[in-house]
Amino acid sequence: MNFEPYPFEKLNDLLQNIIPNADYEPSVLTIGEPQFDTPEFIQESLANNAYLLKKYPKTGGEEVLRDAIRGFVKSRFDVEIDNSELIPTFGTREVLFNFPQFLLSDKSESVMAYTNPFYQIYEGAAIATNSKVIHLNLNADNNFKPEIDEEKLATCDLVILNFPNNPTNSMLSVEEMAQWVKLALKHDFVLMNDECYSEIYTDKKVPSILEASKLAGNDSFKNVLVINSISKRSSAPGLRSGFIAGDKEILKEYMKYRTYVGCASPLPLQYAAATAWSDEEHVSASREIYKNNFVIAKEILGTEIPEATFYIWLKVDNALEFTKKLFEKYNVKVLPGEFLARENFNGENPGVGYVRIALVENEEKTRDALNRIKECLGE
Incomplete structure (x- = not known):
C-alpha cells in the first residue's frame, strides 16, 4: 500500500x-x-478506576459508558438510540480506517466519496480498500459545501461527510443533511458523518446526521451512521473515547468484526470517558x-x-x-x-x-x- x-x-x-x-x-x-x-473530575475518575486494569475490557464497551453516550445523544440531539444502534470505540480514527475495510471487503470495485479537503485517514482507508475515490470538493464557489452529483453518487458504496468541517469550518443545516440521507436511501450507499467538532459551536447548537435521518423519515437510520469523539469536547484526546451510531443492521456485523480487531478501550478509560460524556458544564x-x-x-x-x-x-x-x-x-x-x-x-x-x-x-x-x-x- x-x-x-x-x-x-x-x-x-x-x-x-x-x-x-x-x-x-x-x-x-x-x-x-x-x-x-483535561478537567480534574475526569482525571479523578481515571485515577479512581485504575484498579480495573487487572480486567479485560469488553469489545462492545461497559454499560456505564454505553449509557453515558446514549444519554449524551438524547440530551444533545433529542434522539433516542438503543444498544443495538451504538458501539463505543477507541476514538474515531480507528473507526474511520477499519470501518471501510469491514464494509467494502467483499466489493471488487468499491467506490468511496468524501469531502476535500479532508482528514487524511479517509484517504488512508480508501487506499487500504483499493477503492476508487470521488472527491466532494469544498471551495469558496460552493460556500465550502459538497455539491450533489447523483450520477456519481449512484456509483458509491460509502460517502463520508465531515460537518462541522475540518478544516474549512463550514456547516450543513439539518435540512441539507436530510437531503444527503435521502440520497443514501435512493442510491443505496452508506452515509457517514464525522461529527467530532459538533460540540465546539459558537452560538446555536449544530445538528447531527441522526436528527437529519429522523427529519427525512428514516427513523431506523438505514444506511446512516455517525461518529463522534470526546477529544475536542472534553480536552481529552488521550482518553480515546468515541462512538459510532446508527443503522443497527450494519453495526451488528461490524461488532463481530471488531472482536477480531482488538481495539477495546481499557476499563479505567471507559469509566473516565463515561464521566466526561455525562457532563455538559x-x-x-x-x-x-x-x-x-x-x-x-x-x-x-x-x-x-x-x-x-x-x-x-x-x-x-x-x-x-x-x-x-x-x-x-x-x-x-x-x-x-x-x-x-x-x-x-x-x-x-x-x-x-x-x-x-x-x-x-x-x-x-x-x-x-x-x-x-x-x-x-x-x-
Missing part, C-alpha cells in the same frame, strides 16, 4: 532548513489538539474559550466568526511561501491548505491559497500569535 505522508510530515519537510526567529516564543497552531488541562466552559478566540481573530485579522470548530481557514496568496515566512520571521507554525486536500479532475487543489490555523491556545497566546500573523500578512 502506498500511503501519502501525513500533513504534519509534509510541514516538517517544508520547514526543515529554516531557522525560526528566536526573538519570539514558538507558537504552534497546526494541530487540532486542545491546549488545556465543562464543555460549555471550553466553548466560551474557543468563541472568544474567534472574536479575537475577527478583531485582529478581520475573519468571520464561524458556526463551529476552532479553525480559521485563512486565504493567502501563496500558502507554502507564507508558511515558511511566518515560521522564519515570526516563529509561528500554521498548516498549508494544499497538504489537507488533493487535486480534482481539473488539476485544481481546493486547499491551495489557504492555511489552517488551530485556535486551541488561551487568550494571551492566541492574541500574540494572531498579531504576528497579521504583521506577516501586512509585509
